[in-house]
Amino acid sequence: MKNFSGQSISWDVKDGVIELALHRAPCNEIGTVTLGELEQFAAALPALQGQAHSLILHSTMKSGFCAGADLSELYYGAQKLQSQEAARGVRDFLQRIHGVMNTIDAAPLTTIAALHGVTFGGGFELALVCDLLIADKMTRFCFPELRLGLIPGFGGIPRLKRDLGNGVVRDLLLTGRSFNAAKAQQVGLVSQVVGEGEALRVARGTASQLGKFDRQTAIAAKKFIKPIPYDELKQEIDIFCDLFGKPAVQAGLKKFVESTEALSYLP
């Protein structure tokens, strides 16, 4: 399927570049609908790869790239189920999203995340599967999961560890604080910081440059430099699921979902 336009995502291929757009209001929260469409994209990738050398992920939502998992869906969904059934549902969701993330991570394409605004939690984790991160200067990165009694569950810690020093990973994970694009570039996470609203344009320019290289060489280089930490990714799912059953998590989710605080997004 060369083109797709769904409720949460769309994709298109043009001049050897696949563009995957996230467009679910308010900020591309990842719930079951988005997951299903991302799975469709992952399934379509083998066919798309034959027509492309690069993939760009971006968001059309003004507020940002992606605010992460749909916590309202997670909370209210879990409320309707017995705890064991809810735990199974969470594990199933995580295994499915990991399948998508691993597919994009390993794709024989050069992948670029064009980022702006909120890039939090699962949104940050989606960006981390990409080979290059291009962020406009208003981008903010954050792993707020500890505030809910959880750890990131979409592969964030193993992928962050792959890319950054452990001190930066601990800072992000254990404080739950966000940091801006300039800081992200300073620590080696972001390859280019660009002006407000310019990330997609710059990503397209970068993709155009990548198209000039021999495809098989680019694939070999990526495979050599970007191993996928499968064992740690599996461990992450186990730890997340163990934590999810604890009362602190339900309390944390309830507080977040029902919060009317102006700073509810801030850890």
Next chain:
Amino acid sequence: MPTAEHTLEEILNLAAAHFKVPRAKLTPDDDFFKALKIDSLQALDLLTKLEHHFHVELPDYELQGVSDFRTLASRIQSRL
């Protein structure tokens, strides 16, 4: 180093310009969420703008419980 008053004035000017609110309508003790009519996502935009403008890092948790411009200015001043 700029004075605390100067920092406060710059924050008020920057917030007014970014959120298109008349500067004259903002006072130091205003609740900036109400005065600027912003939500938490827009507050993150303000945080990023302030970090760029003052060349500081301001961890989000330092803003917990902060809702007026004067206290916000004091948090930034402590990092200048």
